[in-house]
Amino acid sequence: MRLTPLIHAVVSAKTESELRSQLLNKAGYCTGSQAWGLDLLDYQQKIMASDLQGLPVSFCDRYQAIGRDQDITSQQMLRQHVPVKLCSLSTQKHPSNGMDDLFRTYHIEHGVVAPILGSGQLLGGIYFLRHQGYPPFKTRDLLRISTLCQHLAVQFTTLRFNHQASANHAVLTDRELEIVDLVAQGFTNREISHYLHISVDGVKQRLKRLYRKVGVANQAALVAKVK
Structure with missing residues (x-):
């Protein structure tokens, strides 16, 4: 699937809820991913919404139980604000931890986590996962994901500004x-x-x-x- 229809859906969204829905319905197919998701942060940099496609609720429950701080790839993205690839679990060099074991249990071999940056701050992150037997993410995949994140940042920033302006206007x-x-x-x-x-x-x-x-x-x- 080409990226253009997804970008058009993103920039046409009228609310954050609609934007999240459009993204979750289509984003994975643009990158050949079997699972994908989105985390949005509030103004205090705390997770305000988390969505996931392609994996069962049990994965989310176990992920939360292990702790996000054990997700090395996500932590690196949060620190550096750049797209980060999950090392192929079959060839990784660092010692295995509970998060790696979780990924193996659900047949996840490759992944990318990318930041959504707007107005000088981190608005959230989007991630894509591929199962065992599928090729790793390549440079062209990272470029497509980075392009998507740029459009997401603009639209999320615009929608939040408009929402705040409407709230101010109302009072x-x-x-x-x-x-x-x-x-x-x-x-x-x-x-x-x-x-x-x-x-x-x-x-x-x-x-x-x-x-x-x-x-x-x-x-x-x-x-x-x-x-």
Whole structure:
């Protein structure tokens, strides 16, 4: 399967839920993987959502029981923020651990974990797994996965920004929204005071409250976030 239809589905998604669904339905087929998944992080870098295709729930339960910190490939990706290949288990050099034994139990031989980076932070990671008897991931596979991650980063960042902006918009009063609209039109504080029949100091105080409520430091950021 070509990557283009998947990228089109990714950039067309209207919500994070839809984006995750499109990704899980199609991503593995683009890389010849028998199993694949996605982990999304919140703003505190904690896992907020984890999806998996191609492996039973028992795999997830055992993975969690062993502990993510025992997954050497994922830990390397988290530290370096670059795609990392799982060494073929039949040729690996490091001592076997519980995670390796788990992969063998479920016939996993090859894997790739890649970061989704946006706005200067790690948004999550996507991983692809191949069973025993299938070829290892090659450079072209990593390039395709990296391209996919770039589009995912842009779309996840856009959807989260829009969601936050909608939330901010929802909690503002009609008068606050009116002030934001006037600021967006280029009105000065004095012009806003005349328009709303309040003092200039009153405008300044309202703007300060708006900054705190929306989480910005100036008028340009206020307009960008609310509008």
